[in-house]
Amino acid sequence: MHLHTTASDGTLSPAETVEAAIRAGLTGIGITDHDTVAGVAEAKASAAGRIRVVPGVEINTEAQVDEEWREVHVLGYLVDVASPALQDELQRLRVARLERARRIVDKLATLNLAVSFARVREIAGGGPLGRPHIAQAMVEAGLAGSVLQAFQLYLGLGKPAYVERYKLSPEDAVRLIHAAGGVAVLAHPGLIGDDAIIAPLVAVGLDGLEARYPEHGRREAKRYAALARRHGLVVTGGSDAHGPGFPGRATIGAVRVPDKVIEELAVRRPAEAAVRT
Numbered sequence: 001m002h003l004h005t006t007a008s009d010g011t012l013s014p015a016e017t018v019e020a021a022i023r024a025g026l027t028g029i030g031i032t033d034h035d036t037v038a039g040v041a042e043a044k045a046s047a048a049g050r051i052r053v054v055p056g057v058e059i060n061t062e063a064q065v066d067e068e069w070r071e072v073h074v075l076g077y078l079v080d081v082a083s084p085a086l087q088d089e090l091q092r093l094r095v096a097r098l099e100r101a102r103r104i105v106d107k108l109a110t111l112n113l114a115v116s117f118a119r120v121r122e123i124a125g126g127g128p129l130g131r132p133h134i135a136q137a138m139v140e141a142g143l144a145g146s147v148l149q150a151f152q153l154y155l156g157l158g159k160p161a162y163v164e165r166y167k168l169s170p171e172d173a174v175r176l177i178h179a180a181g182g183v184a185v186l187a188h189p190g191l192i193g194d195d196a197i198i199a200p201l202v203a204v205g206l207d208g209l210e211a212r213y214p215e216h217g218r219r220e221a222k223r224y225a226a227l228a229r230r231h232g233l234v235v236t237g238g239s240d241a242h243g244p245g246f247p248g249r250a251t252i253g254a255v256r257v258p259d260k261v262i263e264e265l266a267v268r269r270p271a272e273a274a275v276r277t
């Protein structure tokens with residue numbers, strides 16, 4: 001239910017992802033690339049009915065929790081991949097991220113801290129380009145002792161190479177996913193670091209919580225499953241696999257959820273809800 005392909009920063013093409021999932025014995029997969037649905041069509045075509053492919057996306061948003069900006073990832077499932085509203089916003093996010101990174105690299109150059117933009121993109125590997133990649137390029141070029149130091153001296157808020165970003169709120173991501181006919185699931189809540197993020201999302205119609213996740217311990221997974229049930233949300237899970245050779249990530253099939261999860265999500269699709277009422 002949570003797979004990345006070469007459409008973003010995964011190492012397997014959508015077709016290769018399908019084959020790997022079949023080999024792993026899965027009956028269905030969710031293709032959830034960062035800020036793009038570009039891999040879905042290829043996955044569906046190569047699956048050719050051998051495995052169910054759930055069209056999805058993982059939207060990177062930012063939310064302020066306790067005066068600190070945190071990255072919040074919202075998964076959209078069963079979205080209409082041709083939705084103009086979805087396509088436009090995802091495009092805006094990708095372009096804004098690229099432009100911001102370029103402006104930061106330009107600022108660094110004026111500070112006599114030149115890093116190669118091509119190298120920064122290479123480090124990001126097709127994923128959402130961000131300051132951590134620039135920081136890593138600075139460390140490689142000997143311009144900072146560590147990623148943390150690069151942030152503290154140059155890239156952090158208020159530092160000389162800081163550039164304001166285009167922010168999408170998680171609430172807006174939920175609305176966008178619904179507008180595209182899909183259902184919205186909060187990805188890996190344990191990595192966000194503050195459960196206060198959840199209630200406002202439930203208020204705007206969040207549909208599910210990714211309770212089962214490789215980096216959630218057993219207790220954490222249980223806690224999120226209970227939290228999901230308390231809020232009337234679907235309990236989902238996913239491996240967040242990025243393919244072989246991607247450091248620190250689980251493999252396809254490492255986290256499995258029952259087929260019925262798809263049905264539980266499907267009945268929450270806004271279009272179907274409208275038909276029922």
Ligand SMILES: [Zn+2]
Nearest residue numbers: 058073187188
């Ligand atoms: Zn994520």
Ligand SMILES: [Zn+2]
Nearest residue numbers: 002004058240
């Ligand atoms: Zn992911």
